[in-house]
Structures are given as C-alpha cells and as structure tokens.
Amino acid sequence: xxxxxxxxxxxxxxxxxxxxxxxxxxxxxxxxxxxxxxxxxxxxxxxxxxxxxxxxxxxxxxxxxxxxxxxxxxxxxxxxxxxxxxxxxxxxxxxxxxxxxxxxxxxxxxxxxxxxxxxxxxxxxxxxxxxxxxxxxxxxxxxxxxxxxxxxxxxxxxxxxxxxxxxxxxxxxxxxxxxxxxxxxxxxxxxxxxxxxxxxxxxxxxxxxxxxxxxxxxxxxxxxxxxxxxxxxxxxxxxxxxxxxxxxxxxxxxxxxxxxxxxxxxxxxxxxxxxxxxxxxxxxxxxxxxxxxxxxxxxxxxxxxxxxxxxxxxxxxxxxxxxxxxxxxxxxxxxxxxxxx
Amino acid sequence: xxxxxxxxxxxxxxxxxxxxxxxxxxxxxxxxxxxxxxxxxxxxxxxxxxxxxxxxxxxxxxxxxxxxxxxxxxxxxxxxxxxxxxxxxxxxxxxxxxxxxxxxxxxxxxxxxxxxxxxxxxxxxxxxxxxxxxxxxxxxxxxxxxxxxxxxxxxxxxxxxxxxxxxxxxxxxxxxxxxxxxxxxxxxxxxxxxxxxxxxxxxxxxxxxxxxxxxxxxxxxxxxxxxxxxxxxxxxxxxxxxxxxxxxxxxxxxxxxxxxxxxxxxxxxxxxxxxxxxxxxxxxxxxxxxxxxxxxxxxxxxxxxxxxxxxxxxxxxxxxxxxxxxxxxxxxxxxxxxxxxxxxxxxxxxxxxxxxxxxxxxxxxxxxxxxxxxxxxxxxxxxxxxxxxxxxxxxxxxxxxxxxxxxxxxxxxxxxxxxxxxxxxxxxxxxxxxxxxxxxxxxxxxxxxxxxxxxxxxxxxxxxxxxxxxxxxxxxxxxxxxxxxxxxxxxxxxxxxxxxxxxxxxxxxxxxxxxxxxxxxxxxxxxxxxxxxxxxxxxxxxxxxxxxxxxxxxxxxxxxxxxxxxxxxxxxxxxxxxxxxxxxxxxxxxxxxxxxxxxxxxxxxxxxxxxxxxxxxxxxxxxxxxxxxxxxxxxxxx
Numbered sequence: 001x002x003x004x005x006x007x008x009x010x011x012x013x014x015x016x017x018x019x020x021x022x023x024x025x026x027x028x029x030x031x032x033x034x035x036x037x038x039x040x041x042x043x044x045x046x047x048x049x050x051x052x053x054x055x056x057x058x059x060x061x062x063x064x065x066x067x068x069x070x071x072x073x074x075x076x077x078x079x080x081x082x083x084x085x086x087x088x089x090x091x092x093x094x095x096x097x098x099x100x101x102x103x104x105x106x107x108x109x110x111x112x113x114x115x116x117x118x119x120x121x122x123x124x125x126x127x128x129x130x131x132x133x134x135x136x137x138x139x140x141x142x143x144x145x146x147x148x149x150x151x152x153x154x155x156x157x158x159x160x161x162x163x164x165x166x167x168x169x170x171x172x173x174x175x176x177x178x179x180x181x182x183x184x185x186x187x188x189x190x191x192x193x194x195x196x197x198x199x200x201x202x203x204x205x206x207x208x209x210x211x212x213x214x215x216x217x218x219x220x221x222x223x224x225x226x227x228x229x230x231x232x233x234x235x236x237x238x239x240x241x242x243x244x245x246x247x248x249x250x251x252x253x254x255x256x257x258x259x260x261x262x263x264x265x266x267x268x269x270x271x272x273x274x275x276x277x278x279x280x281x282x283x284x285x286x287x288x289x290x291x292x293x294x295x296x297x298x299x300x301x302x303x304x305x306x307x308x309x310x311x312x313x314x315x316x317x318x319x320x321x322x323x324x325x326x327x328x329x330x331x332x333x334x335x336x337x338x339x340x341x
Numbered sequence: 342x343x344x345x346x347x348x349x350x351x352x353x354x355x356x357x358x359x360x361x362x363x364x365x366x367x368x369x370x371x372x373x374x375x376x377x378x379x380x381x382x383x384x385x386x387x388x389x390x391x392x393x394x395x396x397x398x399x400x401x402x403x404x405x406x407x408x409x410x411x412x413x414x415x416x417x418x419x420x421x422x423x424x425x426x427x428x429x430x431x432x433x434x435x436x437x438x439x440x441x442x443x444x445x446x447x448x449x450x451x452x453x454x455x456x457x458x459x460x461x462x463x464x465x466x467x468x469x470x471x472x473x474x475x476x477x478x479x480x481x482x483x484x485x486x487x488x489x490x491x492x493x494x495x496x497x498x499x500x501x502x503x504x505x506x507x508x509x510x511x512x513x514x515x516x517x518x519x520x521x522x523x524x525x526x527x528x529x530x531x532x533x534x535x536x537x538x539x540x541x542x543x544x545x546x547x548x549x550x551x552x553x554x555x556x557x558x559x560x561x562x563x564x565x566x567x568x569x570x571x572x573x574x575x576x577x578x579x580x581x582x583x584x585x586x587x588x589x590x591x592x593x594x595x596x597x598x599x600x601x602x603x604x605x606x607x608x609x610x611x612x613x614x615x616x617x618x619x620x621x622x623x624x625x626x627x628x629x630x631x632x633x634x635x636x637x638x639x640x641x642x643x644x645x646x647x648x649x650x651x652x653x654x655x656x657x658x659x660x661x662x663x664x665x666x667x668x669x670x671x672x673x674x675x676x677x678x679x680x681x682x683x684x685x686x687x688x689x690x691x692x693x694x695x696x697x698x699x700x701x702x703x704x705x706x707x708x709x710x711x712x713x714x715x716x717x718x719x720x721x722x723x724x725x726x727x728x729x730x731x732x733x734x735x736x737x738x739x740x741x742x743x744x745x746x747x748x749x750x751x752x753x754x755x756x757x758x759x760x761x762x763x764x765x766x767x768x769x770x771x772x773x774x775x776x777x778x779x780x781x782x783x784x785x786x787x788x789x790x791x792x793x794x795x796x797x798x799x800x801x802x803x804x805x806x807x808x809x810x811x812x813x814x815x816x817x818x819x820x821x822x823x824x825x826x827x828x829x830x831x832x833x834x835x836x837x838x839x840x841x842x843x844x845x846x847x848x849x850x851x852x853x854x855x856x857x858x859x860x861x862x863x864x865x866x867x868x869x870x871x872x873x874x875x876x877x878x879x880x881x882x883x884x885x886x887x888x889x890x891x892x893x894x895x896x897x898x899x900x901x902x903x904x905x906x907x908x909x910x911x912x913x914x915x916x917x918x919x920x921x922x923x924x925x926x927x928x929x930x931x932x933x934x935x936x937x938x939x940x941x942x943x944x945x946x947x948x949x950x951x952x953x954x955x956x957x958x959x960x961x962x963x964x965x966x967x968x969x970x971x972x973x974x975x976x977x978x979x
Binding site: 018045047048051069072073076085086311315318321324328330331336339341 | 377380383570573575580581585589592593601603605622625627628630633634640642643644647650652670759761763766805806807809811812815816817825
C-alpha cells in the first residue's frame with residue numbers, strides 16, 4: 001500500500017452483494033443507506049474498514065457493507081472491536097449494535113469500551129424493543145410497556161443511552177434519528193473523525209414490533225417543535241421560528257422556555273467541548289422520553305488520550321529502553337547456572 | 342560467615358523440606374529462594390507451594406497457614422516428595438496443619454517465640470504441643486526466631502513493630518546452614534530485591550546471617566547436611582514455574598510465528614501470573630489488555646486474531662465457563678485462538694488456590710453444538726513452555742481455537758529447566774491470504790473466506806488491510822466455500838462434518854504416544870495412562886514398582902483432542918490400564934468411549950497432587966503384588 005492516494009469510490013463500492021433482509025419499512029434501511037453514501041466521503045479505504053456487530057436486527061449490517069466485517073455473538077462486539085482496534089491502530093473499526101445488544105447483555109463491554117476510550121465508532125440502533133426475538137421489551141422501552149413478555153406492562157425503569165454513555169466517561173456522545181439522513185451523516189462523520197471511542201444513539205423505528213416509537217418527535221410535522229438541535233457555540237433553541245429555547249434556572253436545572261419570555265441572552269449556549277460532563281448530562285435528561293422536546297446532535301466531544309495509541313506508546317518506549325525482544329536473554333532473565341559436561 | 346564448623350556434616354542424597362507459617366510470614370518467598378539457591382548449587386529440585394485463597398486470613402489461625410514444600414536431590418527427581426523430612430513451623434497453626442505430613446522420625450523446627458496460650462487457642466490446641474508429648478517420634482528443635490530476629494533488626498534501625506517481619510530470613514538462614522547452602526547467592530538476592538528499601542534490606546540481611554550463625558554456634562543441632570549436586574544434563578539452567586514457562590512459551594510462539602502477541606485476560610487465581618509476566622515484555626511487542634470480564638478477555642483476543650495477531654486469553658475454571666460461548670464462536674469463525682485454563686478445584690468458585698484436573702470434559706464439551714476444539718496439556722512446569730508453542734502451532738496452522746489445560750500445581754510449582762536454544766524452536770510462520778481464490782460465474786475474481794486447504798482443511802486467514810479480500814465472517818452457519826450465511830440443512834451437516842474432520846485430522850500432525858515400557862510396548866501387564874500434571878507422580882510411582890523387580894508401563898498424553906493416532910493400539914496392547922487423574926475419571930471416560938477399553942480410574946480430588954506411593958500401591962495391587970516394605974523411588978535414579 002505505497003499508494004497514499006485514497007481511491008475515489010461511490011456508494012456502490014461500499015455495498016456488498018448480499019441481499020438486505022430487514023423487514024420492509026424498517027428504519028435500519030435508512031441508516032444503512034446513510035452510511036453507505038457517507039463512506040466515500042470519509043477519506044478511508046474499504047480494506048482498512050471493519051464493521052463488527054453482535055446479535056439483533058441491527059447486527060446484520062456488516063453483511064451489507066463491502067468491507068471487512070464480523071457478525072459476532074450477543075453483546076460482545078465492543079470487546080472484540082477493542083482487541084482489533086488496539087492491535088491494529090491502522091484500521092477504522094465500527095461497532096453496530098442495538099439497545100438489547102449493548103445495553104442489556106453487553107452493557108459491561110459498552111461502558112468499558114467508552115471508559116477506555118478505544119478508537120472505535122459505536123452506532124447504537126435504539127428501537128426500544130427486541131425485534132429479532134419478536135417483540136419483547138428492551139432496556140430502553142418505556143416503563144409499563146405491554147409486550148409478549150410483559151402482558152401486564154413492564155416494571156423496569158429504562159436506560160437513557162446518552163446519559164449512560166456520559167456516565168461511562170465517553171469522550172464523544174451524540175444522538176440522531178433514522179428520519180434525517182443529513183443529520184445522521186453529520187453525526188457519523190464527526191463520530192468517525194473523533195480520536196477515541198465515539199458513541200452515537202440512533203432513534204430507529206421498528207415498524208413491526210414498536211411502530212411509531214419516535215413519531216412524536218421525528219415525524220416531519222413534529223420535528224420543529226420536538227427536536228432540539230445542539231450546535232456547538234450556538235444558543236440552544238428550536239421551533240419553526242426558533243421561538244423555544246433552553247435556559248438554566250438559578251438552581252441549576254435546565255428548562256425549556258419561550259425566547260420571547262426570557263430573551264435571547266438568557267439562552268444556554270451549547271459547548272460540546274466542555275470538560276465537565278454535568279451540563280451534557282442534564283441536556284440528555286431534558287426529555288423524559290421521545291414524546292416531548294428532545295435534544296439531538298453532539299452532547300459531548302472532548303479530547304482525551306486514546307487507549308490504543310497510549311498502548312503503542314508504551315510498546316515503543318519499552319523497545320527504546322530495552323531494545324527489541326530477544327528470546328535468548330528472555331530465557332536467561334530469571335538467573336541461570338551452568339552444568340558442565 | 343565462618344565456614345569452620347564443629348559440626349559433623351552428613352551426606353544426604355535428597356531431602357524434602359516444608360516451610361510453613363502465617364500467610365503474612367513470607368513462606369512462599371523463603372521457599373522460593375531456598376529452591377533457587379539449591380538449583381543454582383546444582384541440585385535437582387521440585388516444589389509444591391500451598392497457600393490459602395484468603396490474602397490474609399486472621400493471623401495465627403489454621404485458615405491462614407501458607408506452606409511451601411521443596412524437594413532437593415543429588416539425582417533427578419520427579420515430584421516435590423511424598424513426605425517432608427523437615428518441617429519449619431513459624432507458629433502453632435503451621436505446626437498443627439503440617440506436622441501430620443512429616444515422615445516418621447522427621448525434623449520439626451519451630452519458632453518457639455510464637456508458641457503461647459493465645460496462639461494455641463487460635464490454632465485450636467488445648468495444650469502446648471511442644472510439651473504434651475504429641476510430637477514424640479519427631480526431632481523437635483525449638484528456636485526463638487522472633488526474638489533473635491528482633492534483636493538484629495532493631496540494631497539495623499528498623500521500628501520494633503516491623504522488626505519481627507524479617508523472621509522468615511532468620512529461618513532461611515538457619516535452614517541454609519542446616520543444608521550447607523551457599524550464602525552468597527541469597528545475600529545477593531536480598532540486596533537486589535530490597536534495594537529500594539535500605540532499612541529492610543539491612544534487617545533481612547542481618548536476620549539471614551543471624552539464622553545461619555545460630556545453626557552453627559547454638560549447639561542445638563548435632564549435625565548438618567550436604568546434598569551434593571545432581572548429575573544433570575550439561576547446559577544452562579534456570580528455575581522456572583509453570584506460569585512463567587507458559588508466558589515465555591507464548592512469547593516464543595509469537596516470535597516463531599512472526600505474529601504480534603495479544604493477550605486479553607481478566608485476573609483470576611491461579612492464572613493471573615501469566616498476565617503479569619506478559620505485561621512486562623512490551624519490548625517484544627506484546628499487547629495485554631486487562632479486560633472488564635472473562636468474556637471481554639476472550640472477545641478481545643478473537644478481535645486481535647481477526648486482525649492478524651496471535652490472540653490469547655488466560656483463565657481458570659469459572660472464567661473458562663464464561664468463555665465457552667466465545668470459544669464456540671472462534672470454532673465457527675475458524676480463527677486461531679489460544680485459551681489457557683489453569684485448572685483449580687471446582688465446581689463453581691471451589692478451591693481457587695488448589696490444584697485439580699477436572700476441566701478436561703469441560704474443554705471437550707462445554708460449548709453448545711458440535712464444536713470440537715484441540716486440547717493440549719503440559720506435564721511439568723517447564724513443559725508449559727513447549728506446550729504453549731505446540732498449542733500455537735496447531736492454532737495458526739489449522740485456524741482453530743486450542744485449549745491448554747495446565748493446573749495450579751504446574752502453575753506455581755518450580756523446577757530446574759535446561760534452556761532450549763531458540764534456534765531450535767519450530768518455525769510457525771503462517772501466510773496470510775493476499776490473493777483472491779475464486780472466480781464468480783461472470784468471471785470476476787472473488788475472495789471466499791471458507792475455501793479450505795486440502796491437506797489441513799484450514800480456511801484462509803485474510804486480515805483487514807488486505808485490498809481486494811474484503812469479506813464478512815460471522816457466528817451464523819455459513820455456506821461451505823463462500824462463507825455467506827446459509828440455513829441450508831445439507832450445507833449445515835457438511836460444515837459440521839468439515840469442522841470435526843479438521844480437528845480430527847490434526848492427529849496426523851502430532852507425535853505418536855510414547856510408551857515407557859522396558860520390555861517394549863505390551864510387555865508389562867499394566868499400563869498407567871496419565872495426562873497433564875500427574876506425570877511426576879506416575880513416573881515416580883512406576884520407578885518404585887520397577888525397583889521391586891516388577892514390570893509396569895507408563896504413557897502420558899499431551900494431546901487430549903485429538904488423541905495421538907496410536908493411542909488405540911497402545912491401549913489394546915495391555916490387559917490392564919490404570920488412569921490416575923485429579924478428577925473422578927474424565928480421561929478414563931474418554932478412552933472408554935473411544936476405544937472400549939476397561940480402563941480403571943484412580944481418582945484424587947484433594948486439591949493436592951498425587952503422591953508416588955499412591956500410584957505405586959494401586960499398580961502393585963493390579964499386579965497382584967503386595968506393597969510390604971517401603972521402596973522409595975527417589976533413591977532409584979532413572
């Protein structure tokens with residue numbers, strides 16, 4: 001690979017020959033399309049790109065990308081991707097996961113990948129339901145959800161994936177939704193370019209088992225009043241006329257207010273690079289669920305040491321200090337004696 | 342220190358010494374250093390550390406006793422010894438838990454300062470064992486180790502509270518005198534080890550010398566002893582534990598395969614030392630990730646293997662349970678992977694610090710579905726080096742996970758090891774795929790990840806970064822050849838058979854089973870078949886039987902799956918087969934199933950290795966002979 005010129009590619013180059021087998025109308029199609037269309041613009045090579053997934057509907061995505069890929073076992077993709085990314089810093093490693101895969105069975109791997117800040121790009125398809133097993137509630141389903149496994153309503157409090165990621169020390173956290181290709185692509189691009197573990201929650205509609213879960217905020221006519229775009233350095237405001245905004249109360253709580261009432265200067269200015277994650281956490285909890293005004297965009301994007309690079313540095317330093325490993329001196333390192341003939 | 346002595350020095354051909362004290366008394370350190378100095382002196386040595394799972398159980402209690410047994414000899418030996426001839430007991434609890442193992446007439450050296458009413462109570466003694474007659478039959482030496490140590494340590498300027506902590510060095514000094522060990526090696530070691538804490542260095546040095554001089558001057562001991570160097574094969578030796586040998590074997594294997602070594606591991610007793618050791622050797626390009634859990638450890642290793650590393654995960658029983666699903670995935674992905682299981686007592690948490698061989702059937706069958714995995718097992722601590730390389734050879738050549746079954750006894754036990762010449766290590770280089778291997782119907786070249794090598798049935802290893810070979814693999818069943826997801830029933834059956842045939846075919850590529858039968862295969866009436874860490878005890882037991890003029894054969898399996906291709910033939914050549922195992926008969930079950938032989942199980946699940954005498958006794962019974970007088974195999978050089 002002496003040729004440093006990245007070949008010009010199109011969506012077709014990134015599309016595998018496998019027939020896509022999601023249910024017709026599934027939100028996964030639009031996510032896949034957004035991704036395949038974005039890849040030619042990322043300045044990366046197909047052969048250096050790896051998609052790793054676990055189990056679930058979303059986890060089929062690697063089969064549809066004409067790159068390297070692994071469709072692994074339930075919940076373990078972040079762990080597998082960690083080993084791959086750490087040992088091969090030259091690769092672009094993506095993790096495709098769902099709410100059951102990474103917040104239930106694989107919760108531990110997700111939080112630790114984020115904490116370590118391994119350079120992997122994690123796309124979490126959140127449809128608030130178990131699709132592949134045909135409709136049980138998930139760790140992001142709203143409390144009281146009636147499903148096959150909870151005929152009298154679910155009892156669990158759901159996870160808020162963005163809050164969880166922030167709590168797990170993630171250095172990049174974003175949210176987007178499957179109805180807005182441009183926004184998805186912008187989030188994916190920023191996540192990909194981030195030097196560390198990047199986490200993107202994608203609100204994704206499961207039209208078979210949980211249809212319309214995000215309709216109240218993502219449908220075309222609801223978006224303006226219910227999606228709050230977070231833009232770095234800009235006051236946080238939304239609405240068709242940008243008439244609503246987010247303000248901080250004297251006691252530190254965040255509240256949605258009418259700009260006309262509070263004045264533009266009172267609006268909270270979004271700072272994704274804020275080192276202290278408290279405000280991002282508060283923003284992640286502004287909505288109680290995807291049925292009232294909900295922030296989307298980048299909650300947090302801060303620089304901190306990337307795990308794989310830090311490990312490579314240790315290896316290089318050891319090599320400088322001790323020279324390249326030599327088996328003869330290794331075997332003698334515990335002290336030796338000689339038995340003469 | 343004066344070398345002139347008023348004592349008479351008696352020559353011994355071998356001695357077994359057990360150091361026992363509280364977990365905080367430094368008995369493992371003392372025993373290890375005594376072993377090291379004896380090995381360097383030229384003795385053959387074998388060790389058996391025995392420590393509690395609790396880091397610091399309440400001081401002075403029976404639960405907190407930590408012991409280290411070492412066998413030193415002027416000829417080659419195979420085991421840490423059945424019975425210690427000398428016990429050093431630092432407190433009543435150590436005496437109580439260990440004196441029963443001492444040979445009749447053996448020597449017991451106690452730290453008499455630790456023998457008071459409170460200590461008796463903690464050790465559940467109702468009377469003073471030193472005076473109540475319970476030690477009749479032993480030579481008992483009462484040495485005030487604590488007070489003598491405190492005196493010299495205080496002189497070094499150590500706080501009184503810390504002064505008594507050097508008492509294990511006093512004991513080491515005393516036993517070093519008793520067995521005429523060279524002192525310079527230990528003094529140099531103390532200097533190096535405690536270089537960063539000059540006060541402690543000084544106190545330990547003084548305590549060691551005080552112990553040595555006490556032996557020489559106190560007129561307590563009538564004689565001291567000498568164990569001459571053994572006639573070991575010429576070469577350069579080091580003392581090595583199984584876990585260190587395994588770690589070095591992994592480094593050597595990666596070097597020979599020209600692959601970067603990657604370890605994903607979660608700390609667990611008794612496997613953690615491999616993680617510790619590998620973490621030191623970053624200049625070899627070794628990457629270690631201490632994962633968030635056992636599953637992540639193996640997952641990361643699989644990810645690294647996909648990327649072209651030699652992926653390794655290390656664990657023990659409970660962790661092996663957790664890794665089963667991932668190992669099954671590696672079977673399906675057909676990627677090289679090493680899974681190192683340092684077996685310990687089970688089930689569940691079981692006996693974390695005690696040895697057992699009870700995971701053989703787990704290694705064979707713990708995965709759902711038809712998921713065959715090659716299994717190899719080391720026989721001795723130093724053999725772990727060779728077995729790590731053999732496991733890697735199989736893994737990279739056949740693109741399969743391989744399970745290594747070591748155990749707590751091998752992991753922590755040490756023996757002298759004649760260093761191999763790295764130039765003689767096998768070449769494990771593997772070629773990654775770089776070219777397409779299939780032509781589509783329309784004539785376009787393609788890469789099919791599941792096209793197999795005709796000889797090995799291995800699939801190509803095409804690592805990310807290789808242009809033109811982009812492909813997807815997964816844990817779903819895949820189509821033979823193309824690797825595309827396939828639910829076709831006939832294809833599934835073919836894939837199940839292919840995976841089984843690939844592993845079974847490894848039998849053509851491993852050494853035949855060697856049989857130690859003086860009259861040739863089939864000559865002796867009884868074959869003892871072992872695997873793993875029972876090697877020493879079985880070989881020593883066999884020596885004992887032969888010393889009586891009787892015939893017995895011994896064969897020891899390193900490859901447990903697949904078996905060496907001549908195993909059936911070997912088993913068929915003997916009327917009687919005995920299988921000693923530290924489990925309830927797992928290998929016996931396997932050979933019975935495969936070869937319909939009436940193998941008899943000799944089981945021991947006490948968390949400690951077999952003694953040679955236990956093997957001898959059963960073999961004699963099978964030979965129709967009686968044990969009568971005791972024969973000590975270790976007096977009989979091989």
